[in-house]
Amino acid sequence: MPELRSLVSKVRSKNAGPFWLTIDIFCGSAEAYARVRDDLSTTRVAEVFATDGQAIKRFDIEQLHVVKFSLPRPAVQGSVADRDMHGASWAALLGEVEI
Amino acid sequence: MVRVLIPSGALGLNYDAQALQRGIAAKPDIIAIDGGSTDSGPSYLGRGVSKYARASTKLEWAGLMAARAEAGVPLVIGTAGTCGADSAVDWMLDITREIAAEQGRPLKIAVLRSSQDPDQIAQAFEGGDITPLANAPDVTSDIIRSCSNIVALAGAEQIAAALDTGADVIIAGRTTDTAIIAALPLMRDCHAGAAWHGAKIGECGALCATNPQSGVISIEFDDAGFTVTPLADGAHASPHTVSAHMLYENSDPFILYEPGGYLDVTQAEYAAVDGTSVRVEGSKWVPSDRYTVKLEGARPVGCRTVVMALLRDPHYVANAQVWADDIVDKCGAKVRNRMDLAAEDFTLELRLIGQSASFGTLETREATPLEIGVIGIITAPTEAQASEIGKLLNPYLLHHPLTQEEEQPTFAFLFSPPEMHQGQVYEFALNHVLHLSDPMSAFELEVIDLA
Numbered sequence: 001m002p003e004l005r006s007l008v009s010k011v012r013s014k015n016a017g018p019f020w021l022t023i024d025i026f027c028g029s030a031e032a033y034a035r036v037r038d039d040l041s042t043t044r045v046a047e048v049f050a051t052d053g054q055a056i057k058r059f060d061i062e063q064l065h066v067v068k069f070s071l072p073r074p075a076v077q078g079s080v081a082d083r084d085m086h087g088a089s090w091a092a093l094l095g096e097v098e099i
Numbered sequence: 100m101v102r103v104l105i106p107s108g109a110l111g112l113n114y115d116a117q118a119l120q121r122g123i124a125a126k127p128d129i130i131a132i133d134g135g136s137t138d139s140g141p142s143y144l145g146r147g148v149s150k151y152a153r154a155s156t157k158l159e160w161a162g163l164m165a166a167r168a169e170a171g172v173p174l175v176i177g178t179a180g181t182c183g184a185d186s187a188v189d190w191m192l193d194i195t196r197e198i199a200a201e202q203g204r205p206l207k208i209a210v211l212r213s214s215q216d217p218d219q220i221a222q223a224f225e226g227g228d229i230t231p232l233a234n235a236p237d238v239t240s241d242i243i244r245s246c247s248n249i250v251a252l253a254g255a256e257q258i259a260a261a262l263d264t265g266a267d268v269i270i271a272g273r274t275t276d277t278a279i280i281a282a283l284p285l286m287r288d289c290h291a292g293a294a295w296h297g298a299k300i301g302e303c304g305a306l307c308a309t310n311p312q313s314g315v316i317s318i319e320f321d322d323a324g325f326t327v328t329p330l331a332d333g334a335h336a337s338p339h340t341v342s343a344h345m346l347y348e349n350s351d352p353f354i355l356y357e358p359g360g361y362l363d364v365t366q367a368e369y370a371a372v373d374g375t376s377v378r379v380e381g382s383k384w385v386p387s388d389r390y391t392v393k394l395e396g397a398r399p400v401g402c403r404t405v406v407m408a409l410l411r412d413p414h415y416v417a418n419a420q421v422w423a424d425d426i427v428d429k430c431g432a433k434v435r436n437r438m439d440l441a442a443e444d445f446t447l448e449l450r451l452i453g454q455s456a457s458f459g460t461l462e463t464r465e466a467t468p469l470e471i472g473v474i475g476i477i478t479a480p481t482e483a484q485a486s487e488i489g490k491l492l493n494p495y496l497l498h499h500p501l502t503q504e505e506e507q508p509t510f511a512f513l514f515s516p517p518e519m520h521q522g523q524v525y526e527f528a529l530n531h532v533l534h535l536s537d538p539m540s541a542f543e544l545e546v547i548d549l550a
Contacts (some may be wrong), residue, residue, distance in 0.1 A: 014139055014347065014348050015137075015348060015350055016350035017137060017348075017350070017530070018137050018141070018525070018527040018530070019232075019233075019234040019235070019236075019530045020233075020234060020350045022346075022348065022350050024346045025176050026124065026343075046460070048463075050162060050460075050461055053351070057351065059344075059351075059352055059353075061352065063342070064339065064342060064346075066341055066343070066346060068352060069305070070350035070351065071236075072233075072234040074461070076236065076526065076527060077137070077140060077527060078140035078141040078142070078526060078527065079400075079476055079526045079527075080400065080446050080476075080524075080526075083450070083457060083458070083459065084454060084457065085139065085140045086138060086139075089457045089458075090458075093457075093458055093461060093462075096463065098466065
């Protein structure tokens with residue numbers, strides 16, 4: 001099974017304020033969008049970030065060929081446990097998921 | 100019609116001077132620029148200081164003040180000095196006075212202050228006037244009182260009050276990113292949904308277009324929608340770049356909460372005007388029953404010392420996690436035995452750069468790199484204690500063997516002394532809203548006339 005990142009044009013992540021992380025998957029085509037929308041479950045995303053699937057907000061945006069996930073930050077931004085001040089690296093972890 | 104000129108996503112990030120001049124020639128009604136956000140972490144709010152260099156801030160602000168004088172319109176900065184605390188506003192005011200003296204023009208400045216008294220906020224919390232937002236940290240009145248800085252995010256109402264003074268320059272403390280752009284279109288009865296939506300699209304400058312580093316864009320607001328135009332050579336907005344910007348740093352790309360209501364863009368239509376500009380209509384503003392402003396607070400959580408070593412010996416690189424875990428166990432025990440600190444008083448972590456530093460236990464891949472950087476991260480109540488723990492850690496990072504059988508290893512250190520002191524560290528303590536009966540009751544407005 002291919003990695004998500006090889007199917008899409010870009011996966012990016014960023015803080016949405018200090019308490020939320022948001023990850024945008026720019027699929028780049030209608031085909032890739034349909035595949036990501038159908039094959040990447042919210043449950044799988046919850047597993048990747050070891051979080052509760054109920055807490056994840058998901059947006060399938062057909063117009064932009066984007067699938068977007070927002071979740072409580074794995075560690076509050078800048079707290080002692082935080083590893084990534086701007087939330088930029090988390091996209092890599094999702095990009096490596098096989099679908 | 101109201102034309103807002105936005106020079107950049109933030110003061111300190113620079114802007115294209117030629118594009119700015121193009122914007123001035125098109126006769127804007129106001130120049131609006133953002134001065135900060137929480138994106139760089141809690142330290143700036145905790146300490147009440149700016150992230151950007153004073154030299155950059157002064158140079159760029161002087162350019163904008165000169166452009167403002169040429170255009171004869173107000174210039175407004177929101178979230179002055181990165182965090183918008185009163186000390187950062189004063190820093191910005193000081194720079195503004197200096198430039199005004201150098202440029203030799205009389206100037207009327209309105210200063211909108213957003214800092215809150217932690218004691219009053221704690222009382223409001225006890226009185227039920229503060230409500231948590233999703234994923235808010237658990238707080239108590241004691242935690243609120245321990246914040247070194249708390250700010251309330253001003254909305255369009257407070258910026259409108261500042262504009263009503265007739266000031267040339269408005270230095271605002273913490274505001275929402277959008278309020279400084281939306282305020283004037285709202286005051287002049289432009290479409291409310293368009294005012295907030297256009298403000299959201301414009302708050303990062305040219306990030307909603309190609310050539311995002313150029314910064315400068317212009318947005319025209321009217322009674323039905325808005326039109327966004329990037330002004331630098333090679334910068335083009337398309338329905339895709341503009342609508343995609345709603346995703347950026349937003350947990351919800353369709354709904355945006357602001358003081359006094361929320362923006363709903365689910366029905367918005369984006370259309371190309373030409374190869375550069377985009378027209379947007381159909382956004383909706385939904386007023387709320389109660390007026391609330393968001394609060395941000397940062398509190399000190401100890402002092403940090405970091406120590407770095409490098410593993411290059413293949414045996415140690417291959418077993419880095421075992422080695423690091425053993426050091427944390429042994430050094431942690433030594434800290435508890437030799438210093439007057441309990442386990443909950445301090446943190447000691449070894450982060451393996453090149454192996455698992457980005458994701459820790461969430462990491463799914465394994466690979467053995469050529470070398471691994473080891474950062475010891477220590478927090479303790481005082482700088483002296485954090486420093487002392489750094490000194491207890493030092494011999495381990497220099498010589499700790501994987502087993503008693505092996506010859507004593509020595510690892511690479513980068514500096515002498517190896518301990519680096521970061522001083523007081525902070526954490527964000529609030530993700531809450533404060534209910535206000537009058538929008539101005541949490542803010543202070545001062546007008547300064549410089550002859």
